[in-house]
Amino acid sequence: MPKLTIDGIEIEVAPGTSVLQACEQLGIEIPRFCFHERLSVPANCRMCLVEMERSPKPIASCAMPCGDGMVIRTDTEVVHKARKGVMEFLLINHPLDCPICDQGGECDLQDQAMAFGFDRSRYAENKRAVKEKNLGPLIKTFMTRCIHCTRCIRFADEIAGTPELGATGRSEQMEVGTYIEKAITSELSGNLIDICPVGALTSKPYQFNARPWELRKTETIDVLDAVGSNIRVDARGGEVMRVLPRLHEDVNEEWISDRTRFACDGLRRQRLDRPYVRCDGKLRPASWDEAFAAIAERLEGLDGSQIAALAGDLCDAESMLALKELMAALGSANLDCRQDGAALDPAARAGYLFNTTIAGIEQADAILIVGANPRWEATMVNARIRKRWLMGGLSVGVIGPNVDLGYRTDHLGAGPQTLQELAAGDHAFAKTLAKAERPMLIVGMGALARPDGAAVLAAARSAAETFGLVKEDWNGFNVLHTAAARVGGLELGFVPGEGGRGTAGILDGARNGEVKLVWLLGADEIGADRFGDAFVVYQGHHGDRGAHRADVILPGAAYTEKNGTYVNTEGRPQRGKQAVFPPGEAREDWKILRAFSDRVGRTLPYDSLEQLRGHMAQVAPRLARIDEIEPAEWQAFGKAGKMDAAPFASPVEVFYMTDPISRASATMAKCISQIVGEGEKRTGTDG
Amino acid sequence: MSFGAPAPESQQPDGFVFSAENLKRAKQIIARYPSGRQQSALLPLLDLAQRQNENWLPRAAMDYVAELLEIPPIRAYEVASFYTMFNKAPVGRHFIQVCTTTPCWLCGSADVLKAVKDETGLAPGGMADDGSLSVIEVECLGACVNAPMVQVNDDYYEDLSYDRMVSLIRALKAGEAPKVGSQTGRKGSQALSGPTSLLDPALAVGAPAKPKASRPKAEAKSAEKAEPEKAEADKVEAEKVEPEKADPAKVEAENAESEKLEAPDGETAKGRATAKTKPRPPSTKDKD
Numbered sequence: 016m017p018k019l020t021i022d023g024i025e026i027e028v029a030p031g032t033s034v035l036q037a038c039e040q041l042g043i044e045i046p047r048f049c050f051h052e053r054l055s056v057p058a059n060c061r062m063c064l065v066e067m068e069r070s071p072k073p074i075a076s077c078a079m080p081c082g083d084g085m086v087i088r089t090d091t092e093v094v095h096k097a098r099k100g101v102m103e104f105l106l107i108n109h110p111l112d113c114p115i116c117d118q119g120g121e122c123d124l125q126d127q128a129m130a131f132g133f134d135r136s137r138y139a140e141n142k143r144a145v146k147e148k149n150l151g152p153l154i155k156t157f158m159t160r161c162i163h164c165t166r167c168i169r170f171a172d173e174i175a176g177t178p179e180l181g182a183t184g185r186s187e188q189m190e191v192g193t194y195i196e197k198a199i200t201s202e203l204s205g206n207l208i209d210i211c212p213v214g215a216l217t218s219k220p221y222q223f224n225a226r227p228w229e230l231r232k233t234e235t236i237d238v239l240d241a242v243g244s245n246i247r248v249d250a251r252g253g254e255v256m257r258v259l260p261r262l263h264e265d266v267n268e269e270w271i272s273d274r275t276r277f278a279c280d281g282l283r284r285q286r287l288d289r290p291y292v293r294c295d296g297k298l299r300p301a302s303w304d305e306a307f308a309a310i311a312e313r314l315e316g317l318d319g320s321q322i323a324a325l326a327g328d329l330c331d332a333e334s335m336l337a338l339k340e341l342m343a344a345l346g347s348a349n350l351d352c353r354q355d356g357a358a359l360d361p362a363a364r365a366g367y368l369f370n371t372t373i374a375g376i377e378q379a380d381a382i383l384i385v386g387a388n389p390r391w392e393a394t395m396v397n398a399r400i401r402k403r404w405l406m407g408g409l410s411v412g413v414i415g416p417n418v419d420l421g422y423r424t425d426h427l428g429a430g431p432q433t434l435q436e437l438a439a440g441d442h443a444f445a446k447t448l449a450k451a452e453r454p455m456l457i458v459g460m461g462a463l464a465r466p467d468g469a470a471v472l473a474a475a476r477s478a479a480e481t482f483g484l485v486k487e488d489w490n491g492f493n494v495l496h497t498a499a500a501r502v503g504g505l506e507l508g509f510v511p512g513e514g515g516r517g518t519a520g521i522l523d524g525a526r527n528g529e530v531k532l533v534w535l536l537g538a539d540e541i542g543a544d545r546f547g548d549a550f551v552v553y554q555g556h557h558g559d560r561g562a563h564r565a566d567v568i569l570p571g572a573a574y575t576e577k578n579g580t581y582v583n584t585e586g587r588p589q590r591g592k593q594a595v596f597p598p599g600e601a602r603e604d605w606k607i608l609r610a611f612s613d614r615v616g617r618t619l620p621y622d623s624l625e626q627l628r629g630h631m632a633q634v635a636p637r638l639a640r641i642d643e644i645e646p647a648e649w650q651a652f653g654k655a656g657k658m659d660a661a662p663f664a665s666p667v668e669v670f671y672m673t674d675p676i677s678r679a680s681a682t683m684a685k686c687i688s689q690i691v692g693e694g695e696k697r698t699g700t701d702g
Numbered sequence: 703m704s705f706g707a708p709a710p711e712s713q714q715p716d717g718f719v720f721s722a723e724n725l726k727r728a729k730q731i732i733a734r735y736p737s738g739r740q741q742s743a744l745l746p747l748l749d750l751a752q753r754q755n756e757n758w759l760p761r762a763a764m765d766y767v768a769e770l771l772e773i774p775p776i777r778a779y780e781v782a783s784f785y786t787m788f789n790k791a792p793v794g795r796h797f798i799q800v801c802t803t804t805p806c807w808l809c810g811s812a813d814v815l816k817a818v819k820d821e822t823g824l825a826p827g828g829m830a831d832d833g834s835l836s837v838i839e840v841e842c843l844g845a846c847v848n849a850p851m852v853q854v855n856d857d858y859y860e861d862l863s864y865d866r867m868v869s870l871i872r873a874l875k876a877g878e879a880p881k882v883g884s885q886t887g888r889k890g891s892q893a894l895s896g897p898t899s900l901l902d903p904a905l906a907v908g909a910p911a912k913p914k915a916s917r918p919k920a921e922a923k924s925a926e927k928a929e930p931e932k933a934e935a936d937k938v939e940a941e942k943v944e945p946e947k948a949d950p951a952k953v954e955a956e957n958a959e960s961e962k963l964e965a966p967d968g969e970t971a972k973g974r975a976t977a978k979t980k981p982r983p984p985s986t987k988d989k990d
């Protein structure tokens with residue numbers, strides 16, 4: 016534990032701490048550009064110079080490890096002069112275009128030039144100009160502004176695992192880029208915009224849209240995958256302008272995926288802003304009263320067993336609870352939150368959670384991925400696996416689609432057969448798993464959302480038990496969800512009650528006329544032709560698949576427009592906050608359900624969100640303990656049976672479009688045409 | 703031409719692979735580095751690729767080398783674009799690099815450039831239509847003593863003037879192999895007026911009695927063999943001066959001779975012989 020003195024204050028730090036970090040622990044701000052906590056240290060910007068006793072020159076504090084007895088001064092004439100000098104050099108080739116730069120107002124260079132720079136320039140020569148690069152539809156470049164901190168190069172290389180950026184040329188001609196024109200293919204590329212300390216890499220969809228000081232910032236939760244990334248939604252007026260990551264060490268660290276970041280323009284398109292009722296085969300705008308009347312009329316005389324409800328992938332827990340209780344009031348036990356038919360057992364929590372937790376991945380030493388493509392299904396989980404892989408000593412085996420995950424994997428096989436072989440010990444990877452101290456198994460929806468899902472789940476469980484994945488202080492069994500609402504729904508018991516029908520049963524019933532009314536709460540992943548002649552009520556925010564089939568549309572709120580609780584794949588409840596109001600006549604979902612229950616005379620017992628949450632805390636106490644994970648008890652789940660030989664396929668066919676919001680996003684459509692390529696199959700409303 | 707930028711697609715070949723011989727050499731080069739550090743072989747491998755591909759490095763070659771070393775292609779692009787000695791676009795069969803840094807410029811590199819222009823019609827950056835010649839202007843190549851100079855492929859041509867450059871180009875065009883090095887006939891980087899100092903061989907301790915500079919080459923070689931005898935003679939001399947310190951002096955004299963034996967090789971033997979006449983500092987051992 017080296018002990019050193021910084022500005023006259025003694026401090027003891029952990030070995031290997033850099034002087035800059037030690038200064039930070041004391042609350043002393045050291046300016047920097049190239050240094051980033053999560054990246055390697057190149058020490059090339061020289062902005063963090065401080066004075067060290069017995070050193071003839073100022074030292075770069077980011078790269079200097081603390082030594083015992085060091086005496087550091089950060090507030091001397093020498094340091095000030097060094098900073099001014101460095102800043103002057105950095106500004107020599109930096110254009111003075113802050114008024115037209117998107118980084119203006121949140122620019123490290125701007126801020127530090129104000130705080131530590133010189134107030135005039137002595138440079139009268141021509142500045143250099145650098146040709147723009149085309150890095151694809153998400154990142155706009157202005158390479159003349161680049162100060163060569165190389166953060167983007169290191170991010171692409173280390174965190175994203177797509178080493179496509181580099182510094183080419185030398186000296187005055189050095190340029191940061193891809194050398195050969197190409198779009199960045201990483202799903203984490205948006206983070207380059209955040210880590211760029213200047214305006215060289217900015218957001219293309221957001222270009223010239225807003226200034227940071229005009230924006231209203233709301234700290235909330237992402238719902239476009241099941242990771243529950245912590246985000247900040249920046250809105251101006253009623254419009255979401257952009258989405259940025261928020262620090263949560265145990266979930267997304269400080270990164271988010273491109274879908275989370277750039278799909279927000281989908282919140283403005285294809286929106287349902289008023290109720291619709293289908294008359295003579297056509298949807299006609301209607302008032303709330305008319306819409307409710309149409310449903311109530313249809314409900315009249317229907318038995319509970321003829322009514323069903325399906326919850327979609329983006330629903331908050333509050334509205335799912337309200338719908339569940341409305342269904343109970345109507346006498347129906349036909350409800351399901353697993354619209355893809357995933358064979359998850361709501362009774363055994365350990366069987367549907369990511370038990371190891373995302374942060375726990377860093378302790379694993381062997382990972383078996385079954386039927387999942389984490390890079391597309393849960394980008395942040397994949398980034399964590401890569402982080403663990405970079406530390407060394409991790410072997411990863413994959414059963415399912417053989418895809419490049421950004422780290423070395425052993426492709427063991429494509430389907431359930433390999434899983435059986437492995438469990439029987441007939442596979443080289445079985446030894447690796449058996450030897451590992453902290454082995455992990457990740458089962459994706461590609462393995463569970465199929466007719467033999469329960470058997471696959473049982474096989475995975477038995478493999479987990481065979482290889483000792485579950486120990487006293489370690490649970491290596493993990494289910495990787497793709498839907499933000501799924502775990503919340505399972506925790507709330509949004510599953511068929513006694514004698515009730517599940518997703519498959521509801522769809523069968525709708526086809527053969529046994530189910531006459533289906534209430535879709537944002538359920539958009541089911542083909543329109545599968546509801547037969549049933550009367551479909553669609554409550555949701557986008558005119559997507561569900562709305563196309565609907566007989567009555569009730570306009571709800573998207574995740575940025577309501578306060579809601581979401582439980583991520585680890586079982587971590589988090590609260591999303593309202594950033595803007597729902598458009599037009601759209602309302603928060605639980606309010607719609609509450610109002611409708613009143614209309615049909617079965618009033619739900621809550622009048623405010625607080626009351627509803629209080630009620631939810633009683634029904635599912637875990638959902639009230641925000642940001643806390645309750646470890647699940649290991650018990651039997653799944654149903655052993657015959658498994659189909661068909662290979663596992665990831666439910667995410669195209670990373671950029673997985674849900675109604677990203678399907679409506681023009682940016683995501685551009686990503687597909689420019690990054691994925693023209694020939695790639697498109698999904699959703701695109702065709 | 704933008705510095706370090708790749709050649710346009712139209713000039714890029716479809717693919718690149720090492721010839722069997724070069725692949726063998728590449729494997730040898732890679733084997734020099736410990737496992738996990740193969741990327742250290744990047745620089746020599748890129749050079750090998752450039753030599754195989756008519757003295758320029760197409761994108762396919764960088765990709766190929768990167769693949770061979772299991773590193774991302776961008777790492778090869780970074781290195782290749784950093785070094786000016788890697789040509790990222792096609793060059794002529796005779797790739798003339800005219801140094802125009804200050805010493806060469808002071809000694810008339812402008813005339814050299816003009817000679818190139820007049821003789822071939824090529825300005826720096828230009829390439830002859832038949833691909834026989836291309837010219838660029840480069841920074842210091844480290845032969846300032848013999849300025850002005852040009853580098854053609856791997857060879858230096860020094861002490862140029864307008865006329866000498868013209869005849870050099872003509873010779874190259876005619877397919878001759880012009881003499882490498884100084885074009886005025888001076889040896890190495892000898893002073894232009896010949897040796898001016900340290901002319902007295904007697905000043906040299908352990909030096910041959912007669913300056914070798916006047917001897918023909920063949921003799922110089924046989925002289926090398928004769929040297930141990932002379933060393934013996936020197937030793938006798940040393941013994942005369944300080945008979946009681948004979949042994950250390952003998953050892954030193956032998957050391958001095960073994961140095962000489964390692965040094966010479968045909969081309970510069972005479973120059974070195976001259977250098978050998980330089981007096982050695984008095985041996986510290988004498989004071990022991």
